Each structure stands twice: as C-alpha cells, then as structure tokens.
Amino acid sequence: MQTIVFIGSNKSGTSREALSISNTMGYYTVLLTNRKEFIKQREEFQEVHRMVYVENLLDKEIVFTIVRELEKDHKQICAVISFIDPFVSFAARISAELGLYQMSTDALAIMEEKTRFREQLKTLPVSPRFTVFHGEQSILRCVEEYQDYLPLILKSPVSNGSKDVLLVETSLEFKKGLGYLTKKFPSFPILIEEYLIGNQYLIEVIVKDGLISLVAIIEQEVNTGERFIITGYSFPATLENEAFEALHLAVASIIQTLGLVNGTCHLEMRLIKGEWKLIEINPRMSGGAMNRIIQEGTGINLVKETLKLFLGEELNLEKSKRNYVFAKFLTINTRGRLIKVVGKNKAADYKGVKEVYVKPRKGAILTKPYSLGDRYAYVIASADTPEQAKEIALTASKEIKFYLEPL
Numbered sequence: 001m002q003t004i005v006f007i008g009s010n011k012s013g014t015s016r017e018a019l020s021i022s023n024t025m026g027y028y029t030v031l032l033t034n035r036k037e038f039i040k041q042r043e044e045f046q047e048v049h050r051m052v053y054v055e056n057l058l059d060k061e062i063v064f065t066i067v068r069e070l071e072k073d074h075k076q077i078c079a080v081i082s083f084i085d086p087f088v089s090f091a092a093r094i095s096a097e098l099g100l101y102q103m104s105t106d107a108l109a110i111m112e113e114k115t116r117f118r119e120q121l122k123t124l125p126v127s128p129r130f131t132v133f134h135g136e137q138s139i140l141r142c143v144e145e146y147q148d149y150l151p152l153i154l155k156s157p158v159s160n161g162s163k164d165v166l167l168v169e170t171s172l173e174f175k176k177g178l179g180y181l182t183k184k185f186p187s188f189p190i191l192i193e194e195y196l197i198g199n200q201y202l203i204e205v206i207v208k209d210g211l212i213s214l215v216a217i218i219e220q221e222v223n224t225g226e227r228f229i230i231t232g233y234s235f236p237a238t239l240e241n242e243a244f245e246a247l248h249l250a251v252a253s254i255i256q257t258l259g260l261v262n263g264t265c266h267l268e269m270r271l272i273k274g275e276w277k278l279i280e281i282n283p284r285m286s287g288g289a290m291n292r293i294i295q296e297g298t299g300i301n302l303v304k305e306t307l308k309l310f311l312g313e314e315l316n317l318e319k320s321k322r323n324y325v326f327a328k329f330l331t332i333n334t335r336g337r338l339i340k341v342v343g344k345n346k347a348a349d350y351k352g353v354k355e356v357y358v359k360p361r362k363g364a365i366l367t368k369p370y371s372l373g374d375r376y377a378y379v380i381a382s383a384d385t386p387e388q389a390k391e392i393a394l395t396a397s398k399e400i401k402f403y404l405e406p407l
Contacts, residue, residue: 003028003075004307005067007057007091008084009038012359013287015083017303023047025307028075032057032066058090067098079310083303085160086112088283092263101312104207107260111283114157114191121257126250126269126278129194135186139178146192147171155191156181160282163371165228167195196277198270200230201237203251204285204294204302206264206317208309212255213317214248215302216294220268223331229369232393233289233327234386235297243271250276264306266290289327289357289378296354296382297325323382325354326389328397329375335367336404343399347379350396352389355380358400366404376402 004027009015022029030050033039034057042051050070054062067077079100082091089108096102110116121127129149133142146152154177156164164181168174181190204216217239221232239247251267268280285291291303299320308315341358348356358377360366367374377400381392 001028001075002026002078003030003070004078004311005030005032005070005080007032007063007080007082007087007094009033010084010287011038012357013289014285014291014303015287017291018081018083018307019045020047021301021304022307023049025304027078030066030070030075032063057087060090060094063094064097067094079307081307081310083284083287083306085282085284086158088112095310101310102262103310104258104260104263107258108263108283110258111265111281112158114155114280115189116157117258117281118191118193121254121278124253124257124278126254126276128196128277128279131192133178133182133190133192135182135189139175139182142178142192143171143174147174149194150174151195153193153195154178154181155193156185157188157191158185163373167228196270196272196279198272198277200268200270200279201247202233202286202290203247203267203269204264204290205251205255205266206285206302206305206309206315207255207260208262208315210261212252213315214251215300215305215317216298217244217247218293223369229331229372229375231329231331231375232390233293233325233329234390235293235325238386243274243276246274247276250278254278254281262309264309288329288372288375289355289380292355292380293325293327296380297321297323324384324386324389325380325382326386326393327378327380328390328393330377330379330397330400331369331375332366332402332404333368334404334406335365336406338362338364338366339403339405341377342401342403344377346399347396350381350392352381352383352392353379353396354382356396356400365407366402 004022028049031048032054080091080094082088092103092105151169154166166177168177200220202218206213217237219234219237220230223229266286305315379393379397381389383389
C-alpha cells in the first residue's frame with residue numbers, strides 16, 4: 001500500500017490538513033509525533049492510519065527503524081514529509097536516503113536557522129542590516145556598540161511563529177532583551193536586525209525543477225505591541241505593477257541564492273520606500289488558516305500541491321477562481337482559564353463568511369499574545385472587493401466572545 005510518513009503535526013492548521021489530504025488522495029497515512037496528548041486523543045485523528053510516538057523526532061535511527069517496519073508490513077513508502085519546524089529538512093534528507101523524490105535539502109536546512117539564511121543572503125539588496133551576538137560576548141559592550149542604531153529587533157535563530165522576537169527601543173530594553181534571550185537559548189547566538197517600518201507581506205512559494213511559482217501574495221496586519229502578532233491577512237495584496245515586478249525579482253534572487261530547486265517556502269517581506277526587504281523565510285508553507293485563505297481566493301489547494309511536489313508529481317497551480325479574502329485572527333488581553341466561548345454560530349451565519357474556527361477547549365489557560373500560537377480564533381470571509389471581505393470578517397468576529405476565570 002502506498003504510504004506517506006509525516007514527521008510531526010499540530011492539532012490544526014496546514015500540517016493537520018496535510019494528514020487529511022494524504023488520506024483523501026488514497027495514501028496510507030502515518031504520523032510520527034512527539035506529543036503524548038495526541039496518543040491519548042488518538043480517536044480524534046481518524047485520517048491517520050498509524051500513529052507512532054517518538055520522543056526525539058530528529059533521531060534518524062528510530063525513524064528508519066519505523067520505516068523498515070512499515071516496509072516489512074508491505075507498505076510502499078512514497079514520501080517522508082514535515083510541515084513543522086525544525087523537521088522539514090530532516091524529513092527531506094530521510095526521503096533522499098530512501099531514494100525518493102529529491103528535495104533541496106541544503107537550502108531547506110539554511111532556511112530553518114535565521115543566522116544561516118542571513119549570512120547566505122547578506123550580499124543581496126533585500127537583506128537588512130544585521131549582526132550576530134554570541135553568548136560569550138559582553139552584553140554591555142554589545143549594547144554600547146549598537147545603541148546608536150536603536151530601535152532594533154532581537155531574535156532567537158531557532159524560534160518561529162513570532163516567538164522570541166523582541167523590539168527594543170532603548171539601551172535598557174536592549175540589555176534586558178539580550179539577557180533574556182541568551183538565558184533562554186544558551187546554546188544559540190542572537191540575531192540583531194535593523195527595525196524596518198513598512199507594510200508587510202507574506203509570499204507563498206513553491207519551486208519545482210527550478211521553476212519558481214509565487215502562489216499567493218498576502219498583505220498582513222501586524223500588531224506591533226509587545227510582540228509582532230499578525231491579526232489580519234488580506235488576499236490578494238494590492239500592489240502597483242512596479243512593486244509587483246520588483247517583488248518577483250527579489251524573491252527569485254533569494255530562491256536562487258539559497259539554491260532551492262525543489263521545495264516550498266514562505267517569505268515575509270516589507271516594502272520600504274520602494275525597496276523590498278526580507279523579514280523572515282521558512283522552508284514550508286505558512287501554518288494556521290493559510291491553505292483555506294488561498295483556496296477561497298484562487299481555488300488552489302496548496303497543501304495538496306505540496307504533497308504532490310514531494311511525491312514527484314506534476315503540479316496544478318492554475319487559478320480556478322479570483323476572490324478577495326480577509327482572515328481576522330482573535331487574541332485576548334488578559335490571562336485566565338476558559339469557561340466558554342460564545343458567538344461562533346452567529347459569526348458563521350454572516351453572508352460571505354467561509355469559515356469560523358475556535359481553537360481552545362473549555363478549561364484551557366489563555367494569555368495575551370506572545371506568539372502566533374496565542375491567537376485563539378479566526379474568521380475567514382470572501383467578497384467581491386477587499387473592503388467588503390474585511391468588513392464582513394471584522395463584523396462577524398465581534399460576535400465571538402471568550403469568558404475567562406481569572407487566575
């Protein structure tokens with residue numbers, strides 16, 4: 001039986017959709033997970049034919065042992081895939097060693113670590129000013145050296161989902177931020193970048209045999225409070241022709257410099273006085289509701305096309321529809337234990353609303369947002385104009401209310 005092995009998954013979002021789509025495509029679907037709660041909730045993963053708990057998903061010997069057991073059970077391994085950091089390049093290397101379709105493993109590995117891709121791309125015009133702070137250096141000396149460049153962005157090179165991304169505007173914040181990150185990540189350097197002000201865009205890219213396809217360009221609404229939390233996605237982004245063409249050239253230069261010939265990625269870029277600057281790049285499609293946003297706007301199921309890429313099949317990236325889509329994500333401003341959520345059905349009844357999703361269950365501890373994982377619901381709406389799609393999503397989202405017990 002033809003089989004796809006997935007390394008890691010979240011409870012929802014694109015990684016979970018990939019499991020369902022694999023099943024729908026007729027593949028025997030195997031999930032290797034390091035999340036014990038998934039084993040306890042096994043009955044909720046009906047799309048998964050076999051689930052195996054693996055404490056360390058980066059242990060190649062254990063993964064190969066499982067693969068060999070599957071093959072003894074007459075399962076034909078067609079792909080080993082991950083939609084989760086930091087397992088993307090690891091899964092691609094497993095596939096390569098099994099003689100499966102060859103992905104650009106080195107390029108994927110570079111994108112998994114922020115200091116690596118910054119170094120690789122530093123000569124390109126899209127690269128912002130940056131430096132790397134190592135833990136053995138003096139924090140005070142670093143602050144003195146770079147305080148004239150404030151405000152700055154501090155990042156852990158292995159974080160994702162806006163976790164551990166700090167805006168520091170004063171020398172004191174700079175010192176505290178470096179101290180916090182070096183204590184939290186003692187084995188990793190800290191990336192220090194210039195703070196860029198401008199509209200931010202997410203670009204979904206799929207590359208096959210060197211052919212670069214920009215599947216979607218989406219404008220993001222970023223809450224620049226304590227952390228950089230994206231609360232709105234508008235598709236398709238509205239860009240002047242000159243900016244659009246410049247974006248294509250900028251993305252192509254990034255992809256070619258990284259050496260990505262086969263693979264997917266998503267980029268976050270800002271348009272600064274007519275020039276594109278790279279904020280982030282990740283070696284996978286974006287998580288959360290991204291597949292649904294793109295599908296509602298274009299008809300393209302990017303998760304399915306990504307699976308086809310890993311399987312070595314021909315892709316179909318033709319748009320079957322052209323709609324405006326807006327996704328509104330909800331956060332809260334306090335901390336507490338969830339008692340109940342109301343308004344989901346009311347929100348879903350609004351004309352133009354395509355999906356309403358509420359993430360937490362009763363009893364869950366909710367907090368103000370420190371990462372993208374702290375967004376607790378979303379509403380996706382579609383309409384004939386971008387303004388209408390946004391208005392519908394925002395109005396419907398106001399129906400959703402979280403009732404918390406203070407902690």
